[in-house]
Amino acid sequence: MKTKLSLVSAAILSASLTLVPAVSQAALPQVFEGQTMPSLAPMLEQTTPAVVSVAVSGTHVSKQRVPDVFRYFFGPNAPREQVQEQPFRGLGSGVIIDADKGYIVTNNHVIDGADEIKIGLHDGREVEAKLIGTDSESDIALLQIEAKNLTAIKAADSDKLRVGDFAVAIGNPFGLGQTVTSGIVSALGRSGLGIEMLENFIQTDAAINSGNSGGALVNLRGELIGINTAIVAPGGGNVGIGFAIPANMVHALVQQIIEHGEVRRGVLGISGRDLDNQLAQGFGLDTQHGGFVNEVLADSAAEKAGIKAGDIIVSVNGRKIKSFQELRAKVATLGAGAKVELGIIRDGDEKTVEVTLGEASQTTAAAGEVHPQLSGAKLENADKGVEITELEQGSPAALSGLQKGDLIVGVNRSPIKDLKQLRERLKEQDGAAALKILRGRTQLYLVLR
Structure with a gap:
């Protein structure tokens, strides 16, 4: 049987449900032999007000080329492309993590592309939410609402x-x-x-x-x-x-x-793989959990901490890890500049090393994370600026006039050399920003509002 993995946001407008009659609550004994029946109700009464519904709406924009035969009938002034807008709605959930500031956590895929986000509170209130930031790689989004008498949930370790x-x-x-x-x-x-x-x-x-x-x-x-x-x-x-x-x-x-305002990923500067049974036997190890270090990059955080190729990383901050993928996720999540204690095995001996994580040099990005009007484009660092390497037809970026292969070399009168500078320059602009573009031998400006 083929297995299917599915994200569980309800980008759903309707659902066909088979309803099965429930057993009457009155038929269930509340007391048995003088003892109160175990129940999760007291805990849930305190917790459920912190969980909210998230309703989103927006518009998918698509652009299709008008066939030449139609342009022939309608003359030279006929449009070359036809723009279609398709409204969408979706439903998901969220969790209040800070009642005073109104912070709500949800999944990035729940709110991705939404023009409007509304939060349904446990007491029946409905309020509009503002998007504070997202991280598509981990599928996390942070929202904020303005409302009183909120209940936040406490986090466990x-x-x-x-x-x-x-x-x-x-x-x-x-x-x-x-x-x-x-x-x-x-x-x-x-x-x-x-x-x-x-x-x-x-x-x-x-x-x-x-x-x-x-x-x-x-x-x-x-x-x-x-x-x-x-x-x-x-x-x-x-x-x-x-x-x-x-x-x-x-x-x-x-x-x-x-x-x-964004996630700044930590990086060790190593490449590796999971520690499997064959590797463990080859190194004479009892454990089969951890990350095997294939290579340590020069001048990286790992090299500065003394990590070597052949080391096996088995714990992060005293907590055991199962795989190299888990190590990668934990390190990236902790963020640039974080001090991390790694447990390693070298030549059969266990030791700990402290590493100050470096910052991942972002070389590619979904442009919507840089500016909403650039959604639908993929950006990549180039020798003299930031290149548009992919572009979706009908996307906000395409409708702004961008083309695949364009090279962004400046914002207003300030030159930029990479994604980091582009992001910083755009954040500094309160109003419109003019992107300086090199398109082949042509230089032009495109205005983002």
């Missing part, structure tokens, strides 16, 4: 989770309204699924369906342990395999977005 711990998922599946399901932590450190660029998922069998994206996965104390993100869905529905982004990872990313 997700590094202390164990397989078998109870887990409760709270969200808004299929637009039905807030729904609670329960299960256990089925696995930790799941990666290599191809869902996101950075993967270090909690796996759970708590039922997760479309619309649960961005909702909360909590422990029995009502503390946030993860943000629900994806499911394995061979038939399009829940089969008991869901994935959540760990709370510690979410916290680190959100703090960077709040402080810098």
Whole structure:
């Protein structure tokens, strides 16, 4: 049977549901032999007000070339392209993490491309949200609302989770309204699924369906342990395999977005692979968990800390890791400049090293992360500026006049040499910004508003 991985935002306008009559609550005993029946209700009464619904709407713009035969009939002034706008709506979930400032965490794929974001609170209020920042590689977005009497959720230390711990998922599946399901932590450190660029998922069998994206996965104390993100869905529905982004990872990313307006990834400067059984036997090791270092880049954070090719990294800040992918996700999440203690095995001996992470030199970016009017383009550092390497037809970037192969060399009168400078120059502009473009031998300006 073919397995299908699915993000669980409800970009859903309707759903066909089979309703099964429920057992009457009155038929269930509340007291048995003088003892009160166990219940999650007290915990949920404190926790569910922190989980919200996220309703988004926007417009997909597409542009199609008008066939020459039609242009022949309508004359030389006939349009070369036809622009079509297709409205869309979607539903997902979110979690209030700061009641005073109105911060809400959800998935990036829930709000991606939205022109309007509305939050449905547990008490029935509906308020408009502002997008503070996103990270597409980890699928996290931070929103903010202005409202009083909010309830925030407390975060747990997700590094202390164990397989078998109870887990409760709270969200808004299929637009039905807030729904609670329960299960256990089925696995930790799941990666290599191809869902996101950075993967270090909690796996759970708590039922997760479309619309649960961005909702909360909590422990029995009502503390946030993860943000629900994806499911394995061979038939399009829940089969008991869901994935959540760990709370510690979410916290680190959100703090960077709040402080810098973006995520500044940390980097070790190594290449490597998972430690498998064959490698472990070759090195005479008992463990089969960790990241094997193939190469250490010159002048990198790893080289400065004394890490060498052949080392096996087995822990980050005292917490064991299972794979090289988990190591990569943790390091990138901690951010540039963070001090990290790595546990390594070298020549059979265990030791710890402290590393100050470097900053990942961003060489490519989705242009929508740099400026909304550049959405639909892919940017890449070039020798003398930033090149448009990909461009979607009908996208805001295409409608702005950009073309594939254009080289951005300046913003207004300030030259730029890379993505970092382009981002900084655009952030400095309160109003319109003019991009200086080199197109072949032609120089021109395009105005972004």
